[in-house]
Amino acid sequence: MIRAVVTGTGSALPARRVSNAELAETVDTTDEWIVERTGIRFRHLAGPDETTATLARDAAFAAIAAAGIAADQIDLIVLATATPDQTFPATATKVQAMLGIDDCVAFDVAAVCSGFLYAVQVADAMIRTGIHRRALVIGAETFSRILDWEDRTTCVLFGDGAGAIVLEAQESAEADGRGILATRLHADGRHNGLLYVDGGPSTTGTVGKLRMKGREVFRHAVTNLASVMGESLALAGLDADTVDWLVPHQANARILDATARKLGLSPDKVIVTVDQHANTSAASVPLALDVGVRDGRVKQGDIVVLEAMGGGFTWGAAVIRF
Template sequence: MTIRSVILGTGSFLPARRVSNAELAAQVDTTDEWIVERTGIRFRHIAGADESTSTLATAAAKAAIEAAGVPADTLDLIVLATATPDQTFPATATRVQTALGILDCVAFDVAAVCSGFLYAVQVADSMLRAGVHRRALVIGAETFSRILDWEDRATCVLFGDGAGAIVLEAQDTADEGGRGILSTKLHADGRYNDLLYVDGGPSTTQTVGKLRMKGREVFRHAVVNLAAVMEESLAAAGLVSADVDWVVPHQANARILDATARKLGLAPEKVVVTVDRHANTSAASVPLALDTAVRDGRIQQGDLIVLEAMGGGFTWGAAVLRF
């Protein structure tokens, strides 16, 4: 028998405030046409004054737990991916734990920016397969609006706030092609720090800082790295791109999604796209898109899915799973 991490349920949450390109164009030197042509983005959600990464994460977690049909207190592991925690410490995951009424479990954060959810999935999957835990809540949640320079039109139009979550359960299976996570592949290369970063931190500037990005260079690396890691993760599972039912990618830029699909020879209709409605929600974007496609009926039990993301660091990764 093989222990495999199976998704029991998905959930997501977006702040109520939805900001259009036209609204941004009234604040910075940009236009709806310019944003759509270069990114595909039309709207993004922005957290309110009474919202934080932990409140978004908790709402997404509750939706995933409800979909999974399990009591919250049966979760013994919470891994939360975020680059915008509520506090420097303690971990935002512990705030979610308390909000869910779980008195004792392992709870910690993972920081890998836009790849954070993929990193969190592999960490949780490894701990479940090791037999240390039985059920895990894996969350990607961000309030990137709090670290944007709203005078920088090259970055402020790209990002939004939101959260997505999944519940994983360790299950014994004798079926090599059965449900669960089949493979994960992660990478990092810190030489590219200055292409996508935040210009602050507790031990350097003693400030939170603002996001800075060189978009053209990031685009070039993203297309190459994402296509390569998707092929690598499929090969590790003994599969090829023709076996894939759905790709659920990091929602950074519609042109990156199109270019990556072409490089792999995948039909555009197999790619889940939410960037037009949500913009780039960093670690939240993959689970947000996954939950969207599950709830609208596109993704069905038994479908073969590839998750992929790339973020600051650079970090990048992909996971292959049978839903």
Template sequence: MMRSVITGTGSALPKRRVSNAELAETVETSDEWIVERTGIRFRHIAGDGETTSSLAVDASRRALEAAGLEPSDIDLIVLATATPDQTFPATATIVQAELGILDCVAFDVAAVCSGFLYAVQVADSMLRSGTHARALVIGAETFSRILDWEDRATCVLFGDGAGAMVMEAREPAEAGDRGVLAAKLHADGRYNELLYVDGGPSTTGTVGKLRMKGREVFRHAVTNLSAVMTESLTLAGLAPNAVDWVVPHQANARILDATAKKLGLAPEKVVVTVDRHANTSAASVPLALDEAVRDGRIKPGHLVVLEAMGGGFTWGAAVVRF
């Protein structure tokens, strides 16, 4: 069985950065209120000409550069998003065309904030099977386009962005102990009403706006994330004290703290970008991962756990050796 190894990461953010103070000019809120409850101070908001696909393309180009590859080397694109450019075709095919890839398998995965973890496991399975050699795995969102900007409980929480990574199939002897060691995914559709968008092609014929019951989501997130991280580590035959870094979904600083505490992980082992990026849904894990790789925190040989939970509910974790 082949092993899928991460060989490059990249990310992209819209040009416009919006502070809590700027939001408070149009929304009944304050910097103190937002920071105290979420830890968020800034978010990036897509402007004219900035789309889910354009952010995904920029992140992908940086990931390819880091991997030392050309777009033509890619034969699989799996893109996680809840905010596609169009109802169809898949945003992944738009990225394919923009990168100049003439032929490859390209499709989207819809699992909201957990989407990137779902995309990782899908790509890992396809690479391990030997049907594909190199994959671009992308999380990209323009959540600002589905926010109700009069709902201060939700509009302050989200931002836009994209992250990507290159995964390559390697023979076990070549990969050594590197690569995706284990992954575990879950879903429970009974909790739809806690985090959802109130529109869709087959129901309202509109895009709709995001709706969330924050307290209930918080409670489920801490329980589910700590459990799935333990599951994935057990599958890999590893204990929490073997982990060098946790790269979590950046939803809320309080969730990150509570999850780390429940697992007995030191806070300094958790990569945190929510204060500057807010919640970028499927983009948040690869955005944070790329930052930690590029600033030198995550080094070759480090054991990293990726984890996320999103609407559905969906949640998952992956254990990766860099």
């Protein structure tokens, strides 16, 4: 069988790192209030010369270098973002040009915080068909550009950044071979009003600002994430005891704890970066994965579960033998 194997990871963060204390100088909040409710201590905010595309480019170069390949060996780019550089063309095509790739399939996926999981499933399916050999899957965001900085309940939660992986088609006759073992995605558009941006080209003609009903989102997140992780493990023929690492969407430390408990996973098996990066939407899962790979926790052969939930609602999970 052909499997999509992760051969490289990379990430990128804006130069400016903002602490809760610095944020409290302009926003009616405190470090204690933010940490107690979210676990967040820092976030990175994009400067004038940093965009979703430039962050995606830097994460992509790091992943390509880790995979030990040349950029022009990539034949598919799937970029997940809710904050593209332009309404069109796709930010993925800008990244393609920045990488110096003359021709490859390149497009964006929009599923907000779940976007990276959606992009992983799309790339996995395209690789399994045999049409593509090497895919670059990216999650990149500049959420600071769509925040209402007068709304202390939302602006303290988010940050900017990018993460990327290289997926390579590899043939395997072994059931315990490396690669993506299973993915599972969901969406339920009835919950649009709980987490959304109040603008768009065909409605207001403006970008709009993020709006969220936090308590309702929290309740849905814990239930949906535990459920979809169970589904994806069942599809892979595994159970929670076999999981080496859970790499969750970094939205809120309390959501991470509650989800791990529902799945019966030890906190020691959860990679947490929300304290350092805040919620970077589609970038949060690949950012956290890259941290776990580069500090030596995630090793070849490990069973890794990725999960996320975002506006829409959309949610999903992937099981990977790394």
